Amino acid sequence: MAPQLDGYFQQVDALSDAFIERLRQAVAIPSVSSEAARRPDVVRMGKFLADELVKLGASVELRPLGKQEGTDLDLPPVVLARYGNDKSKRTILVYGHYDVQPAEKGDGWDTEPFDLTVMEDGRMCGRGSTDDKGPVLGWLNAIQAHQVAGIDFPVNLLMCFEGMEEYGSDGLDDLINAEGKKFFADADAVCISDNYWLGTERPCLTYGLRGCNYYSVEVSGPGADLHSGVFGGTAQEPMTDLVRILGSLVDTNGNILIPGIAEQVAAVTAAEDGLYDNISFTMDTLHEALGSTTSIFEDKKRTLMGRWRYPSLSVHGIEGAFSAPGAKTVIPAKVIGKFSIRTVPDMDIDKTNEAVYRYVEDVFSKFNSKNRMKVYAQHCGKWWVASPNHWNFSAAAKATERVWGMKPDFTREGGSIPVTLTFEQATGKNVLLLPMGSSTDGAHSINEKLDKKNYIEGIKLLGAYLHYVAEEPTN
Amino acid sequence: MAPQLDGYFQQVDALSDAFIERLRQAVAIPSVSSEAARRPDVVRMGKFLADELVKLGASVELRPLGKQEGTDLDLPPVVLARYGNDKSKRTILVYGHYDVQPAEKGDGWDTEPFDLTVMEDGRMCGRGSTDDKGPVLGWLNAIQAHQVAGIDFPVNLLMCFEGMEEYGSDGLDDLINAEGKKFFADADAVCISDNYWLGTERPCLTYGLRGCNYYSVEVSGPGADLHSGVFGGTAQEPMTDLVRILGSLVDTNGNILIPGIAEQVAAVTAAEDGLYDNISFTMDTLHEALGSTTSIFEDKKRTLMGRWRYPSLSVHGIEGAFSAPGAKTVIPAKVIGKFSIRTVPDMDIDKTNEAVYRYVEDVFSKFNSKNRMKVYAQHCGKWWVASPNHWNFSAAAKATERVWGMKPDFTREGGSIPVTLTFEQATGKNVLLLPMGSSTDGAHSINEKLDKKNYIEGIKLLGAYLHYVAEEPTN
Numbered sequence: 025m026a027p028q029l030d031g032y033f034q035q036v037d038a039l040s041d042a043f044i045e046r047l048r049q050a051v052a053i054p055s056v057s058s059e060a061a062r063r064p065d066v067v068r069m070g071k072f073l074a075d076e077l078v079k080l081g082a083s084v085e086l087r088p089l090g091k092q093e094g095t096d097l098d099l100p101p102v103v104l105a106r107y108g109n110d111k112s113k114r115t116i117l118v119y120g121h122y123d124v125q126p127a128e129k130g131d132g133w134d135t136e137p138f139d140l141t142v143m144e145d146g147r148m149c150g151r152g153s154t155d156d157k158g159p160v161l162g163w164l165n166a167i168q169a170h171q172v173a174g175i176d177f178p179v180n181l182l183m184c185f186e187g188m189e190e191y192g193s194d195g196l197d198d199l200i201n202a203e204g205k206k207f208f209a210d211a212d213a214v215c216i217s218d219n220y221w222l223g224t225e226r227p228c229l230t231y232g233l234r235g236c237n238y239y240s241v242e243v244s245g246p247g248a249d250l251h252s253g254v255f256g257g258t259a260q261e262p263m264t265d266l267v268r269i270l271g272s273l274v275d276t277n278g279n280i281l282i283p284g285i286a287e288q289v290a291a292v293t294a295a296e297d298g299l300y301d302n303i304s305f306t307m308d309t310l311h312e313a314l315g316s317t318t319s320i321f322e323d324k325k326r327t328l329m330g331r332w333r334y335p336s337l338s339v340h341g342i343e344g345a346f347s348a349p350g351a352k353t354v355i356p357a358k359v360i361g362k363f364s365i366r367t368v369p370d371m372d373i374d375k376t377n378e379a380v381y382r383y384v385e386d387v388f389s390k391f392n393s394k395n396r397m398k399v400y401a402q403h404c405g406k407w408w409v410a411s412p413n414h415w416n417f418s419a420a421a422k423a424t425e426r427v428w429g430m431k432p433d434f435t436r437e438g439g440s441i442p443v444t445l446t447f448e449q450a451t452g453k454n455v456l457l458l459p460m461g462s463s464t465d466g467a468h469s470i471n472e473k474l475d476k477k478n479y480i481e482g483i484k485l486l487g488a489y490l491h492y493v494a495e496e497p498t499n
Numbered sequence: 500m501a502p503q504l505d506g507y508f509q510q511v512d513a514l515s516d517a518f519i520e521r522l523r524q525a526v527a528i529p530s531v532s533s534e535a536a537r538r539p540d541v542v543r544m545g546k547f548l549a550d551e552l553v554k555l556g557a558s559v560e561l562r563p564l565g566k567q568e569g570t571d572l573d574l575p576p577v578v579l580a581r582y583g584n585d586k587s588k589r590t591i592l593v594y595g596h597y598d599v600q601p602a603e604k605g606d607g608w609d610t611e612p613f614d615l616t617v618m619e620d621g622r623m624c625g626r627g628s629t630d631d632k633g634p635v636l637g638w639l640n641a642i643q644a645h646q647v648a649g650i651d652f653p654v655n656l657l658m659c660f661e662g663m664e665e666y667g668s669d670g671l672d673d674l675i676n677a678e679g680k681k682f683f684a685d686a687d688a689v690c691i692s693d694n695y696w697l698g699t700e701r702p703c704l705t706y707g708l709r710g711c712n713y714y715s716v717e718v719s720g721p722g723a724d725l726h727s728g729v730f731g732g733t734a735q736e737p738m739t740d741l742v743r744i745l746g747s748l749v750d751t752n753g754n755i756l757i758p759g760i761a762e763q764v765a766a767v768t769a770a771e772d773g774l775y776d777n778i779s780f781t782m783d784t785l786h787e788a789l790g791s792t793t794s795i796f797e798d799k800k801r802t803l804m805g806r807w808r809y810p811s812l813s814v815h816g817i818e819g820a821f822s823a824p825g826a827k828t829v830i831p832a833k834v835i836g837k838f839s840i841r842t843v844p845d846m847d848i849d850k851t852n853e854a855v856y857r858y859v860e861d862v863f864s865k866f867n868s869k870n871r872m873k874v875y876a877q878h879c880g881k882w883w884v885a886s887p888n889h890w891n892f893s894a895a896a897k898a899t900e901r902v903w904g905m906k907p908d909f910t911r912e913g914g915s916i917p918v919t920l921t922f923e924q925a926t927g928k929n930v931l932l933l934p935m936g937s938s939t940d941g942a943h944s945i946n947e948k949l950d951k952k953n954y955i956e957g958i959k960l961l962g963a964y965l966h967y968v969a970e971e972p973t974n
């Protein structure tokens with residue numbers, strides 16, 4: 025099957041230096057979407073992608089999304105592109121994002137974060153290398169290798185690359201919904217490469233994601249920050265109330281203490297119970313990724329369930345309090361705690377929000393505090409589960425076996441990629457998550473990397489997937 | 500008594516524009532001691548003071564203090580100065596500090612923090628205006644007004660102005676102890692102007708201060724920050740443990756939940772119990788200073804006790820967690836909570852530390868967490884109580900009545916000025932706290948100000964105090 029693939033694979037190997045150079049150019053653009061001052065860099069990154077696509081013969085549009093909510097700042101454009109328009113071929117819609125998380129050398133990076141550094145062990149370190157510039161460029165590289173090798177591209181490719189993923193994908197849902205029956209109308213399936221293998225050895229195909237409800241708890245009292253010497257012992261302190269609220273949400277072993285959450289979680293069926301043992305995952309993989317052995321569970325099955333099919337609650341930080349090194353004797357006047365809940369089937373967003381609000385208000389009311397407290401969701405994204413028996417998945421499974429010489433694990437993920445659900449709903453088509461990087465890549469952390477092997481074999485995988493997609497019978 | 504004072508007062512009024520201009524020049528130097536990058540400004544501020552003192556005929560030394568602990572950064576010098584060396588006169592040692600708290604317009608200031616702005620209502624807004632550049636310049640202004648008016652200066656003045664007060668007074672204790680029987684040897688009493696009136700109407704003399712033990716609680720686990728989607732529900736999170744610890748320390752009404760603290764506090768005697776009613780202080784004053792009515796108590800007496808004679812515990816913030824606006828789904832790998840306890844007679848520093856360490860370790864051990872936890876004191880300063888019957892205090896009381904037309908309150912303070920105790924111990928002499936600013940000045944907050952009236956009358960007060968000191972019989 026797919027006899028042209030050997031020639032394609034050889035061409036990918038032959039072009040590998042050029043592909044790494046393309047990634048270096050992309051990483052060098054600090055397209056940090058959360059920082060207003062970096063917005064011109066995000067836009068520059070979008071234009072870089074558009075230029076590369078035009079050179080490859082794609083038709084490209086840089087679609088403006090208007091202003092960022094609550095600001096006067098233009099959102100970075102979405103790169104909408106089409107490569108091929110042959111009615112006899114299947115059409116695959118792919119998504120990726122060209123913005124990145126913030127990064128500064130001073131955060132603890134071993135290398136300059138925006139200077140892709142290829143290590144002797146094959147790690148290619150740099151912000152965005154694996155999340156998500158490597159995978160996005162993977163599609164461009166696949167097109168180029170086909171062209172140079174003179175191999176017919178097996179499908180029509182629709183591309184949607186956004187620049188605000190790391191900061192809430194502002195404006196993207198509206199675009200996807202509006203284009204579902206227009207620009208995306210002839211898509212037969214969707215493929216997203218923006219997640220990771222479960223470990224470092226075996227590739228996976230992902231058919232489920234947790235959702236995420238992100239909350240703020242605001243406590244305020246005094247008109248301005250106070251000196252604790254002067255006012256300590258006479259003023260009710262917002263921080264006192266806030267840390268007591270934050271300390272009431274979850275325990276050390278991840279048990280969510282908010283009533284009305286666990287009740288919504290789908291029960292484990294006997295069929296599901298048997299799935300976990302065969303997954304290529306060990307506690308060593310987890311501990312290596314953690315950089316410690318501070319896991320909640322000691323066994324693989326309960327750990328995978330904790331990541332995939334149970335909700336979790338994380339406290340992220342506090343805005344408005346003293347956060348620098350050293351000592352400052354301040355009583356902050358207004359503090360905002362941030363926490364989020366990862367949601368799973370069959371949790372409902374509104375029901376979950378109500379449970380959170382009711383609980384936090386209840387905890388606070390017991391303090392009899394004169395301070396003001398407000399709890400609200402900053403953003404909510406639903407969980408997603410797709411059918412892994414669709415031809416979209418079987419094509420990807422065959423491609424994986426061909427490139428990596430092993431069957432992929434069928435996995436779910438703990439993180440949220442809200443756009444997955446939006447594409448599913450807007451197109452009505454099957455969505456596949458086809459990761460390129462591995463579990464130790466450190467997306468969102470310091471020293472983010474993509475292994476050279478994962479990049480190059482990943483480019484082969486994306487191309488091979490399209491060839492099998494072209495052959496796979498409809499199911 | 501003190502017949503030359505009228506001429507002195509007239510001269511202070513005549514020079515008031517020049518004195519405000521001097522304060523403007525001082526405020527314009529952003530001598531923020533906590534920021535390494537501002538160190539040259541702190542040094543520049545010390546030199547500015549030294550130059551002004553030399554112009555006034557004082558003998559001045561800029562005493563280096565070596566390197567800041569744990570850094571390669573030079574500490575700002577201490578300004579040591581003497582004005583007058585007449586053996587027939589008393590010698591008064593005065594202390595102040597020329598460094599300031601950090602300030603940025605973006606923190607919420609209505610005016611540029613380092614540009615002294617005189618409002619129509621008499622507020623002079625700017626960082627350091629009241630803490631402590633106004634009072635420090637008060638001594639210089641008093642000298643100048645005497646010279647211009649041709650009035651003999653009534654005492655010898657020893658001056659000690661430091662540049663690290665807002666960042667722990669690194670190196671100062673050693674200097675004071677070393678100079679106690681040398682440069683400070685002929686001091687007959689000490690006067691410190693670095694605190695505030697209890698309210699806004701009646702001046703006060705302060706004879707007691709709370710101490711301060713400042714603590715860090717460090718919780719760490721993972722090797723690097725993690726993504727809560729991937730690791731939420733499988734890793735024990737340091738923030739979860741930390742907020743539970745911080746939430747166990749104190750309740751909304753300021754009750755410290757750590758056993759072994761309340762037991763150390765001196766009982767209220769009948770004599771003390773009667774002192775509070777006469778103090779010029781109302782709940783309105785407190786609420787105005789708070790900018791809210793979120794006080795712990797509804798009555799003045801319990802409020803004053805809460806500020807002066809009971810310990811308090813404030814949670815200041817968390818280092819290492821997410822602290823910016825917006826949403827970030829991070830699991831911080833290492834977080835450091837900061838809190839402090841204000842201490843009172845008869846609390847012991849070591850006993851208090853032990854109680855804190857034991858309690859925090861006990862709370863943490865109940866979590867059965869695999870994370871690492873460390874609790875330690877960053878710095879500790881003892882409480883201080885002086886004799887308010889000393890001639891140093893009666894001279895200040897007479898000066899207050901002469902300048903302000905009313906008897907001062909004898910007060911204690913909730914804050915710490917650790918150097919007070921050091922001066923008392925190194926010189927063996929009585930120490931008086933003689934404040935210039937009022938309770939609404941907002942030292943350490945945004946919109947810090949010194950009222951023009953407090954500045955100008957305060958300069959009169961400092962001079963008058965020295966005249967009464969010269970006349971007061973030894974007791």
Ligand SMILES: [Zn+2]
Nearest residue numbers: 155156189218
């Ligand atoms: Zn991503």
Ligand SMILES: [Zn+2]
Nearest residue numbers: 630631664693
């Ligand atoms: Zn001060």
